[in-house]
Amino acid sequence: MTALIIDDEAPARLIVRQYLADFPQLTVLADCADGLTALAAIREHRPEVVFLDIQMPGLTGFEVLAQLTEVPRVIFSTAYQQYALDAFAAGAVDYLLKPYDRARFRQAVGRVLSQPAAPDAALERLLQRLDEASAPAAYPSRLFVPQGGRLVAVPVADIQFVEAAGDYATLHTAGGQFFSSLGLGQLEQRLDPQRFLRIHRSVLVALDAVCDLERDGSGGYHATLAGGRVVRVSRGYADAVRPLLG
Structure with a gap:
């Protein structure tokens, strides 16, 4: 595994x-x-794990x-206990409260090495919380999803519809599909209801992506999305769609 060490103190x-x-x-x-140097280095080297101080000049570890x-x-590190506890509660892989000894360090690194290749879902929740906190609106502009052992940001503006996948969900965009560890109900609560509408018990659609609505003859509709994909509006959710017909 590759790593970066990020701390403003040389010792x-x-x-x-x-x-x-x-x-x-x-x-x-x-x-x-x-x-700032840390941000550039992570983007350049794409390490698998970072040892990240929280309080630093330029940008904090959270930023x-x-x-x-x-x-x-x-793995966060900090000399301030409140930051360490917040980081751990938010879902970091682990944290090191300075000063720490070799045994505590081994414990933290051992936890990293024992994790599966896919990112920790708790870290995904942490990143989502950070993005929501930095967004000017009440709803996030990006959703973080696991992909190839990393977490990637999917712009909410790119999502055409969200489809339930058991207890999880699939985000459908014009550029491809992304698996989310959050369920459809959780995503419905996170996304702006002025932009996303439940049209089926297993589908949430982006209103901006809807190009055409056609009655299906059984009380529901077929919605054609940008790019030609067609999703069904079930009869139970048709009342929410009818105002769109003018």
């Missing part, structure tokens, strides 16, 4: 390097001393994560 970066000698399977790609579209696994 702290040195300690991480020394302790990582116990983990030859982790290769350190670079050290960073501030948030670094909020600006990424692909997010690696994270």
Whole structure:
């Protein structure tokens, strides 16, 4: 696994390097001393895990994560207990409260190495919360989803419809499909109801993507979306769609 060490204190970066000698399977790609450099390094190197200080000049660790579209696994470190506890509760892989010893470090790294290749769903929730907090509106502009062992940001404006997939959901865009670890009901609560409408017990559609509505003869409709995809509006949800007909 590849890693970045991000901390504004040189002694702290040195300690991480020394302790990582116990983990030859982790290769350190670079050290960073501030948030702006860290952001550029993560984008350039795309590490699998980062050791990330929270309080840094330029950007905090949280602000670094909020600006990424692909997010690696994270071990936070901080000298301030309240930040550490907030990070852990929000869903970081683990956190290190300074000063920490070699045993605590080994515990945190061991947890990272024991995780499956897919990103921790808790980290996905953390990134979503960060994005919502930074957005000027009450609803997020992006949804973070797992893809190829990383987390990627899907712009909400690109979503044409959301389809239930068991307890999870699939986001359909013009550019492809993305699996979300959130269920349809959870996504319905997160997305702006002025832009997204439930048209079926298993489908949520973006109103801006609807190009045409045609009655299906049984009290429902067929909705044609941009790009030609057709989704069904079931009879039970037809009343919500009728105002769109003018």
